[in-house]
Amino acid sequence: MYLRLGFVPTIVVSSPQAAELFLKTHDLTFASRPFTEAAKYISYERKGLSFAAYGAYWRNIRRLCTLQLLSSNKIDSYKSLRKEEALIETLEKASTSRVTVNVSNMVTSLSTYMSCRMVFGKKFKDGELDKLGKKGFQAVVQDGMKLAGLPNLADYIPYVGIFDVQGLAKRMKRDRSIDKDFVDVMLSYMESNNSEFPIDRSNIKAVILDMLVGSMDTSATAIKWVLAELLKHPRAMKSSKKKSRQQLGWTDGLHHKRLPHQQKVTNHSNTYAIGRDPSVWKDAEEFIPERFIGTNTDMRGNDFKFLPFGSGRRGCPGMQLGLVTIRLVVAQLVHCFDWELADGMSPRIWTWMRILGSLCLGQTI
Numbered sequence: 001m002y003l004r005l006g007f008v009p010t011i012v013v014s015s016p017q018a019a020e021l022f023l024k025t026h027d028l029t030f031a032s033r034p035f036t037e038a039a040k041y042i043s044y045e046r047k048g049l050s051f052a053a054y055g056a057y058w059r060n061i062r063r064l065c066t067l068q069l070l071s072s073n074k075i076d077s078y079k080s081l082r083k084e085e086a087l088i089e090t091l092e093k094a095s096t097s098r099v100t101v102n103v104s105n106m107v108t109s110l111s112t113y114m115s116c117r118m119v120f121g122k123k124f125k126d127g128e129l130d131k132l133g134k135k136g137f138q139a140v141v142q143d144g145m146k147l148a149g150l151p152n153l154a155d156y157i158p159y160v161g162i163f164d165v166q167g168l169a170k171r172m173k174r175d176r177s178i179d180k181d182f183v184d185v186m187l188s189y190m191e192s193n194n195s196e197f198p199i200d201r202s203n204i205k206a207v208i209l210d211m212l213v214g215s216m217d218t219s220a221t222a223i224k225w226v227l228a229e230l231l232k233h234p235r236a237m238k239s240s241k242k243k244s245r246q247q248l249g250w251t252d253g254l255h256h257k258r259l260p261h262q263q264k265v266t267n268h269s270n271t272y273a274i275g276r277d278p279s280v281w282k283d284a285e286e287f288i289p290e291r292f293i294g295t296n297t298d299m300r301g302n303d304f305k306f307l308p309f310g311s312g313r314r315g316c317p318g319m320q321l322g323l324v325t326i327r328l329v330v331a332q333l334v335h336c337f338d339w340e341l342a343d344g345m346s347p348r349i350w351t352w353m354r355i356l357g358s359l360c361l362g363q364t365i
């Protein structure tokens with residue numbers, strides 16, 4: 001579908017065939033990103049990986065992140081982080097004393113904690129910054145994602161940009177001031193002068209922000225959705241639990257390579273239209289993790305009906321880390337607790353209540 005958004009020609013890709021054309025056949029032509037206001041303010045004039053124009057700078061930064069933060073060896077070295085059992089302990093205490101907890105918030109906090117440990121190499125609790133009168137990482141990153149995702153008139157009709165009618169530029173300028181200066185790898189890269197490009201603090205901040213945004217919200221959101229779907233599908237929950245019992249090696253810290261069943265559960269995520277296309281998927285709207293059993297559906301971007309991590313040159317460099325985190329947290333949660341909907345509600349009643357709620361209130365519950 002071709003659209004003209006203000007002055008910007010836009011093509012919406014909503015079939016596997018079209019996705020293949022754009023992400024494989026003509027990947028080189030479309031490998032850049034538009035220069036939006038978010039790229040300007042949040043990504044320090046496109047110095048981060050996600051917003052950078054396709055070219056030598058992007059290639060260098062991507063190589064650096066892949067080697068220094070996201071390689072298999074590095075992911076393995078984060079093993080101790082993944083053994084973090086605070087989530088399980090807190091849930092255990094709450095369930096024993098029948099206290100209500102917000103699992104979504106807890107998963108988001110865990111993801112924030114893991115990302116900060118990985119990127120800054122330091123234990124950073126979100127509340128620490130609140131105490132200093134600043135917003136915590138969680139709030140800053142979520143604000144940043146919201147701002148970057150909002151349709152901004154200035155991106156489509158550049159002349160109106162200076163008026164900032166939606167107030168987005170003002171908010172983005174305010175939110176760009178996270179300054180942490182202990183990121184060893186990036187700093188030594190900066191100091192080594194080995195780079196083809198001058199790297200200064202703003203390059204470092206932009207890349208760090210990318211790594212935080214890339215790792216915090218994505219994995220947490222996926223974990224929450226998997227858990228929500230499992231809650232509504234007790235059969236899938238049961239089978240997932242059984243597999244996790246058989247496969248989890250608690251003594252060596254739940255190595256990710258042993259969790260094939262969770263892999264199938266996380267496979268549910270997809271780009272919205274392609275993932276729901278009945279000509280591509282049987283019972284497209286249904287959560288059926290078993291649909292992947294016995295197929296060789298690829299989630300690395302080679303199968304254009306299934307693109308949770310994108311594809312081609314700009315495909316997600318953090319896929320491996322994201323998958324490891326999701327599998328581990330979901331496996332722990334499913335393995336350690338028996339989950340069911342509140343007050344013995346059946347999944348069918350829950351679905352009807354949700355539909356009714358959307359019809360009456362005009363919003364999704």
Ligand code: HEM
Nearest residue numbers: 049050214215218219308309310311314315316318321322
């Ligand atoms: C469940 C977890 C994750 C999902 C579903 C996900 C998904 C995606 C998707 C769909 C893209 C866009 C690909 C495209 O434009 O074609 C992307 C890009 C990106 N992701 Fe992820 N991601 C996840 C985890 C991570 C993690 C853990 C990191 C880093 C620590 C990360 C860093 C990035 C970066 C930097 C980009 C931009 C790459 C570029 O433009 O060259 N992601 N991700």
